[in-house]
Each structure stands twice: as structure tokens, then as C-alpha cells.
Amino acid sequence: GAVVSQHPSRVICKSGTSVKIECRSLDFQATTMFWYRQFPKQSLMLMATSNEGSKATYEQGVEKDKFLINHASLTLSTLTVTSAHPEDSSFYICSVHRSPGEKLFFGSGTQLSVL
Amino acid sequence: SQQGEEDPQALSIQEGENATMNCSYKTSINNLQWYRQNSGRGLVHLILIRSNEREKHSGRLRVTLDTSKKSSSLLITASRAADTASYFCATHYNQGGKLIFGQGTELSVKP
Numbered sequence: 001g002a003v004v005s006q007h008p009s010r011v012i013c014k015s016g017t018s019v020k021i022e023c024r025s026l027d028f029q030a031t032t033m034f035w036y037r038q039f040p041k042q043s044l045m046l047m048a049t050s051n052e053g054s055k056a057t058y059e060q061g062v063e064k065d066k067f068l069i070n071h072a073s074l075t076l077s078t079l080t081v082t083s084a085h086p087e088d089s090s091f092y093i094c095s096v097h098r099s100p101g102e103k104l105f106f107g108s109g110t111q112l113s114v115l
Numbered sequence: 116s117q118q119g120e121e122d123p124q125a126l127s128i129q130e131g132e133n134a135t136m137n138c139s140y141k142t143s144i145n146n147l148q149w150y151r152q153n154s155g156r157g158l159v160h161l162i163l164i165r166s167n168e169r170e171k172h173s174g175r176l177r178v179t180l181d182t183s184k185k186s187s188s189l190l191i192t193a194s195r196a197a198d199t200a201s202y203f204c205a206t207h208y209n210q211g212g213k214l215i216f217g218q219g220t221e222l223s224v225k226p
Contacts (some may be wrong), residue, residue: 004157042219045216046213046216099212100212101145103148103163104150104158104160104205106157106158108156108157109155109156111155
């Protein structure tokens with residue numbers, strides 16, 4: 001069965017609205033979760049590392065006020081795309097690991113389309 | 116920034132043939148991992164090879180690692196149509212567990 005649950009799988013929203021994506025670790029507690037973004041036919045770009053109980057660590061070039069990450073429990077991290085614009089349209093995927101450097105378990109991804 | 120470069124970007128073969136994908140990286144690593152992604156889906160872990168290993172097998176998959184050349188290859192033997200997917204290498208180096216993904220190889224296996 002799935003180790004990571006990600007919702008919603010697809011969302012269409014109007015420009016200027018905010019969208020929240022949830023990522024749940026089902027099998028184990030995850031102090032760290034990773035958020036990736038993927039454009040069509042391209043690779044995954046790491047956006048941020050979500051840390052339970054503390055602030056997320058954002059990669060260079062990722063606006064933390066634009067992409068709000070909350071990791072309030074050991075099984076749930078959320079990514080909120082604030083004031084979404086068409087250029088934010090992308091495939092967002094979360095992942096977890098049992099221990100640093102070991103294999104990642106991925107959610108099924110969220111396809112965001114901003115009109 | 117991207118750590119890995121993969122080639123080829125796209126590969127089309129017939130069922131039963133072998134498929135080889137290559138990955139090169141820039142800095143020293145702790146391990147290198149290969150993942151598979153079906154279109155529009157999340158990624159699935161295939162195999163992990165550590166920096167002190169040279170070769171690893173898992174079913175029809177064979178992975179090699181050459182740390183002197185900073186490169187790895189993934190071989191899928193006796194390919195099947197169901198192997199059609201994108202394949203990514205990902206490197207782990209000392210930064211708290213995050214993985215950096217290569218550009219990927221899009222594999223198409225024709226029945």
C-alpha cells in the first residue's frame with residue numbers, strides 16, 4: 001500500500017487564489033519531508049525541506065512567502081501556493097524518507113493549473 | 116542546481132532488447148539512486164548504490180557506479196512494454212538527506 005498520501009491530485013484555480021496541498025506519511029513518522037516541483041518533460045526541482053516543529057528550509061530562488069510550508073505534526077506537511085499565478089502551474093510532489101540519505105517514498109503528486 | 120546529467124534524454128527500443136541509461140554527477144556523493152516515473156505520477160524507488168559499491172543487481176535491473184568518473188549506469192535487461200516510463204538518477208551528498216535529481220531518460224519500449 002501507499003506510504004505517502006498526497007491530496008488533491010489535481011486542482012484548477014483562478015489567478016490570485018491560494019491552494020493548499022497536503023502530504024501525509026502513512027507508515028512512519030517523518031520529521032523531514034521534501035517538496036519538489038516538476039514542469040512537463042523536465043526533472044524534479046527541490047523546492048524546500050519541511051522540518052517538523054520548525055521552519056522549512058527553502059532552496060535558492062524559491063520564495064518562502066509564496067510557497068508556505070507547515071509541518072505541524074510528524075505525519076503531515078502542507079504546501080500552500082499563495083496568490084497563485086499561471087506561471088505557478090506545475091506538478092508538485094512530496095516525499096519522505098525513513099532516515100537521511102535513504103530512499104524516498106513519493107506521493108502521487110498534485111497537478112496545479114492556474115487560469 | 117541540478118547535480119546529475121543523464122543520457123540519452125530519450126530512448127526507444129523493442130520489447131526484449133536491453134536498455135542502458137547513463138548518469139553523471141558533479142560532486143562527491145554518499146549514494147546514488149535510480150527512480151522510475153510513469154507519466155503524471157509520483158516516483159518509485161528502484162535501486163540504491165552506495166559510494167563504496169561498484170555494481171548492484173535487482174531482478175532485471177543492473178546498476179554500476181564509477182566514482183572516479185562520477186558516473187552511473189542503469190541497465191534494464193529483456194525490456195517489456197510495461198517498462199515504458201521516465202527514469203531518473205538522484206544523488207545524495209552531505210546535506211541532510213535531500214536528493215538532487217538528474218534530467219531523466221524517457222524510455223519507450225515498443226511491443
